[in-house]
Amino acid sequence: MAVAVEEIVRRAGGCAVIDGGFATQLEALGADINDPLWSAACLITKPHLIKEVHMQYLEAGADVIISSSYQATIPGFLARGMLLEEAEGLLRRSIELALEARDEFWKSTLRKSKPVYNRALVAASIGSYGAYLADGSEYSGSYGEDITAEKLKDFHRRRLQVLASAGPDLIAFEAIPNKMEAQALVELLEEENIQVPSWICFSSVDGKNLCSGESFAECLQFLNASNKVTIVGVNCTPPQFIEGIIRELKKQTKKAIAVYPNSGEIWDGRAKRWLPAQCFGHKSFDALAKRWQEAGASLVGGCCRTTPSTIRAVSKVLKGKTAYSATQI
Ligand SMILES: C[S+](C)CC[C@H](N)C(=O)O
Ligand SMILES: N[C@@H](CCS)C(=O)O
Numbered sequence: 293m294a295v296a297v298e299e300i301v302r303r304a305g306g307c308a309v310i311d312g313g314f315a316t317q318l319e320a321l322g323a324d325i326n327d328p329l330w331s332a333a334c335l336i337t338k339p340h341l342i343k344e345v346h347m348q349y350l351e352a353g354a355d356v357i358i359s360s361s362y363q364a365t366i367p368g369f370l371a372r373g374m375l376l377e378e379a380e381g382l383l384r385r386s387i388e389l390a391l392e393a394r395d396e397f398w399k400s401t402l403r404k405s406k407p408v409y410n411r412a413l414v415a416a417s418i419g420s421y422g423a424y425l426a427d428g429s430e431y432s433g434s435y436g437e438d439i440t441a442e443k444l445k446d447f448h449r450r451r452l453q454v455l456a457s458a459g460p461d462l463i464a465f466e467a468i469p470n471k472m473e474a475q476a477l478v479e480l481l482e483e484e485n486i487q488v489p490s491w492i493c494f495s496s497v498d499g500k501n502l503c504s505g506e507s508f509a510e511c512l513q514f515l516n517a518s519n520k521v522t523i524v525g526v527n528c529t530p531p532q533f534i535e536g537i538i539r540e541l542k543k544q545t546k547k548a549i550a551v552y553p554n555s556g557e558i559w560d561g562r563a564k565r566w567l568p569a570q571c572f573g574h575k576s577f578d579a580l581a582k583r584w585q586e587a588g589a590s591l592v593g594g595c596c597r598t599t600p601s602t603i604r605a606v607s608k609v610l611k612g613k614t615a616y617s618a619t620q621i
């Protein structure tokens with residue numbers, strides 16, 4: 293594990309807390325994200341809300357906050373009529389907003405007599421090619437016959453360079469749905485000699501395989517061989533699948549494991565809305581979080597449709613200390 297990650301996991305008592313659904317909370321604060329750029333549209337229209345969401349997750353007890361760049365892509369911004377410099381400026385801004393929130397929050401925490409927080413790490417979000425396509429393929433992994441690993445590298449290359457050079461503590465590749473994209477990302481980290489430690493998290497719709505149907509074991513073979521990838525895991529996957537996936541990953545890797553599932557609701561990529569959860573079971577998210585820690589996860593948080601109150605409860609159950617409520621801050 294990278295030193296900064298090891299340190300935050302240790303400080304958190306063995307399991308660090310990742311933030312929750314970022315786009316979800318932007319919407320809760322009134323942002324309109326029904327847009328080809330999804331939550332990244334707020335980098336143009338509502339940057340103050342982005343910082344506010346980061347603050348809310350820090351207050352809730354997140355040890356790692358993830359930037360607003362999940363669906364911020366250079367081709368996406370160019371399609372909006374922006375210049376390349378403007379597009380790259382927005383990518384950098386997504387990291388700056390998270391760093392500013394982290395630093396301001398930490399400064400205010402240091403003034404308190406009984407600090408219950410750790411100085412959070414900032415992870416630069418990089419969503420999949422399927423997220424950019426915005427056609428539901430981020431949950432199927434089906435990118436069509438014409439897509440090759442080289443094309444995927446070209447899609448990701450410049451964004452990765454810009455985000456990595458903007459000063460994040462980590463790179464978070466999120467909801468990667470197939471093996472070809474994971475392999476392309478690992479090769480890209482080497483080719484570009486990226487020095488910021490990375491995590492690669494997959495998405496799954498059946499709890500056994502990646503969304504594409506390919507196995508975690510196939511992917512772990514090349515992930516294990518990469519020093520650039522320090523954490524592997526799953527996100528935006530229903531909570532009821534997570535414990536089984538952790539057990540499978542534990543068999544396949546010695547790397548640290550991160551899990552941050554969604555609420556169990558299912559994204560309808562065509563209608564652009566969330567459908568009700570299928571079978572979440574009886575356990576609450578935070579009770580499950582404890583089981584994920586016991587099963588071997590070193591970082592636990594939430595993804596889409598989870599909120600600061602989810603993360604407050606997770607932080608309490610994992611770290612045994614209560615984050616201040618927003619009104620006490
Ligand atoms: C994680 S999904 C809900 C993100 C949104 C999708 N890429 C879209 O733009 O429709
Ligand atoms: N970090 C992104 C992931 C979407 S799957 C978010 O929480 O909105």
Ligand SMILES: [Zn+2]
Pocket residue numbers: 527528554595596
């Ligand atoms: Zn998600």
